Amino acid sequence: MMQVNRSTDYGEILQPRQFPNVTLTDCIFQHLRKHIDAVAEKPWLIDVCTGKKVLFGEVEELAKKVASALACRGFAKGEILYFVTYDIVDMAILQLAVWLLGGATRGSFQTEEPEKFRREMNEVHCKFVAVDSETVLAVKKAICLCDTECTIINVGDANIEGTLRFSDLTKDDGLAFPENIGIDLENDTLLISNTSGTTGMPKGVMHTHKSFVSLMSCCDELSAENGHDESILITANSFAVSNAWTTSVYLATGNTVYCIGRYRKEEFIYHVIKFRPRKLFLYPYISGWLARSPELQKHDFSFIKGMTIAGSVIDPTTIRLLQTAFPNSVTNMAYGQTECLKISLTLNSESCQKSLIGYSPDGEEMVTSGTLFPLIQAKILDIETKKLLGCNKLGKLYIKGLHLMKGYFVEKGKQPNRSCFDKEGWFDTGDVAFFDSIGQLFVRERVSFIFKYFMHFVSPSEIEAILQQHPAVQMACVIGVPNRETTNLAKALVVLKDRETTTEEELLKLVADKLPFYKQLHGGLQFVDSLPENKGRKLDRVAIVEIFPREYVFYLLSIK
Template sequence: MLIIFCYQHAIYLMIEEKSCCERKRYRIGLISIIALDCNGQKMQTDTKLEDIPETPFMDFIFKDFDEKIESFQDRPWIVDVPSGKTVTFGQVKNDAIKIASSLARRGFKQGDTLYFVTYEMAELFLVKIGVWLLGGVVRGCYQGEIADVYAKQIKESSAKFILVDSDTINVIHTALEFLHSDVCLISLGKEPIPGTSHISKLLADDGSAFKKPKNINVKEDIVAILNTSGSTGYPKGVVHTHYSCVGFITNLGFIRTESTLLEFMINYGVGVFGLAMYFLTTGKTIYHINKFDRSQYFQQIFTYKPKSILFYPFVANWFARCENELEVLGSRNIFNLIMIGGWVLDSKTADKLHDTLPNTHIQQVYGMTEIHFATCTKNGEKPEKLERCVSEGQEFTSSGRFLPRYEGKIMDLSTGKELGPLEVGELYVRSPCIMRGYFKPGNQVDSPIDKDGWLPTGDLGFMDLKGNVYIKDRAIFTYKYMAVFVLPTEIEAALQEHPDVQEAGVVGMPDPATNSASRALVVLKPGRKCSAKELCKFVADRLPPHKQLHGGVQFVKRLPVNKGGKLDRKALKDLAISEG
């Protein structure tokens, strides 16, 4: 007999055998398999899906690696664009062991931290793997930071090894002057940088000084301190262990990927870390754009012909409205998949992409540095439109359902009570794949995870009756018009429907009469003209009074982008104030 029921947003399938002496429960989302005997006692079962291998990260990555890559030794794993610097699958393990050995000769020990600030990615990952082979930790940072930020992170991480390139060496030197610290500098790039050990020196090692670390505590020992993108303020260092990283890579097998991917993610962030290491275990290639330039992007697609591309919704809004270029892409059928990460695609932009590129799957993933990738939209044999749901009169695209090993619930911001389907509140997530906490000086970790394992994400959203997750906005970016909360992304989505609008960002401006008044900063498409009055009316015709542009419209040449490549809402508000 098959029984289906729901509890805390998870679906359970109860299968009762004829003897009634065995009962199995399958949980979709966390996907646990629990067998009970006829007395209700837990029985011995096979390995369950939620069980993450309790093994050191590099043991997991390199398990059966030599056999896996036997047929594609010369295939590129990572290619830096536009330099063309390439690391192949055949060289990864041997080169990483040489680097680990060379680092060990320079005094690198288990638990030590390598701090990096570079635009490069291909050889950077070789060095990272060398560090992980030694049981070490990596932490990176935005390449355009100021020296005192680097100094602060180097000091709190107790980093004695720092990796740089020709673009970042000078500011790192300044940071080290603040610290009066003796460190080992490693450099990447075509030419050695004076005062550093160039990667060519590390690769010249014979590998004999490498020794595997002992007694790794997989649930406590750190693999990476991943900086957040800084969308809500100063970037925080997120601590991920061997256990959470193994869980992340394992879980990526449940999302759709293609043989090649073109992306321009930050090289110190969670997305590129997970995808690069997953691709290493599956024989797939990443083309990494070090410095994203819209004027070159389509040419890079035509040059590398990737089977998939990944970008943020902020860029997708621009991409979907490049009609001429998309017409060419549609006729050539270059890629099969567009991955959307970092935030949520509005329904009109999603439909534009689907209609213009009908043979391309659109896949939306929801995740955070703190939780890795938690949800993913479904992918059938044929491309389909993203699922959507209407909330408060506006249509939202789904971020999909929770991946295995993840659970979620929606909590009321005021009462702290759990909400039901279609009710809007803050999303909480629970999973063995989430972070240990935020890194603090002295190798301490500060965790916002509650005693039951739930982490508040800070994102407002809801779930539908099917278990699909819908993200509406960051709680910190909401504001009130009169007594009603306004989510700027809803107004932005309405503006994106206007034929003359390339991009739009909305902020709440202080208003003593109404608390806040919504103001839009708008980038028009090249050669198009449109008045502020017309755009205000356009929004008023589509949204209720509290979501209208009572603060007016400002036309700008470009919208500000934060260090993570996303729309910088703090800078957006500063721009609105300065030009208002």
């Protein structure tokens, strides 16, 4: 049983049953060995786009062979493998091999320019890089710009001149696999994962073995009684922290992960029907579209028993639509950040499922982010005064715990940037949130997205949630248009569903009927064909604010 200690200021602080003092790979393989006889012939990972897979019974031996082969080629403790690839399966084995050697991995979005690759490769003093047939040319250009020598590993195994085939690494005899590497669990970097760039340039987040293992020790999924049939379908790039976390947990538990390494909206439901996973891991950009897809009415999804939604704030209408479309599924909301891994999670109990939707202190209908995860502390401070707030008070969320990053990566050999931590170790999440009277966390959105109308704070997500209640609306984004008199005017950008229509007047009235005067769309509403997304497939509010206010100002000038 978990021991619960309560703190008036910080909510619940839960201690895990056990916190093993081991590396992440040791933690994973120790758990896997307990039930390897039952799952040896089952696939751990299946890339649904290519059909490539690897079995549980193969993973540990393959990882050690690849680690031995890398060691023979000079890969040493502290090295950082840089990778740019769509491959999921081979890259997962390669990543385990690097971790076994006391190294770290850093991936990048596949369609970046060579100059971006060059900068990141220089930061990590890259000597080893993994590519596939689609990314190799851009990475080779980056290597030329670096003017350095790199061992290029081809994880797709296409015939590419000047590269080392991944399959050749797996043929190693394993004799060069080093023993007693001496990994510092708290300080040695395991993974550098880029943020999604929601509020600016993506940053490299450094995680250690300790942050991953401490979180893994808190997971109920590691209990043996949960069995080995909890397959999940995820849409994640190989470089995403969520992909590393999910695949690690499912490897430890002997459960299959169906990976969509290359997401195409029109193929998503096909993959679900073909592979029939028990669970879905959904980002808001998928869940918002999926909930409103007419395809949901054409198929039987009773085999879906659970959905986890994470990545950013989601509106109550989407949750209700999904619960209606998947009546046999338990819906879990997870809140975390690349910097913090998991912060909170909803529970599976019937009462928790019924209370996924609550109300903010100012009456806004919101979706809960659940209760604090074990080993996490949290506090809410007033945005302007920094005063500590009690429950049912909106403010900025700060957290402290073992799951947090070491810091932002600057350059190999240099101390990480910890400017987002205060002297006591509290991390500034940048999110506006509150705790209700029973300890549930509700996250509204990023502080940087909120704007003022006269002296009132206006939350874009609150207005967006109202707009998305309309049956014709597929997506909505609200921005603050600078105004000399009021500071800002709220303006909505709306994407309609295919073959659906509505009017600006109808949507403006919908908002006016449900929200107070200062939260209404005084800047008007504009229908658009699409909205820009960042690398993490979240709304790129930075790009939107740069594009549309400028157009709107020109429009105002033209009608004066």
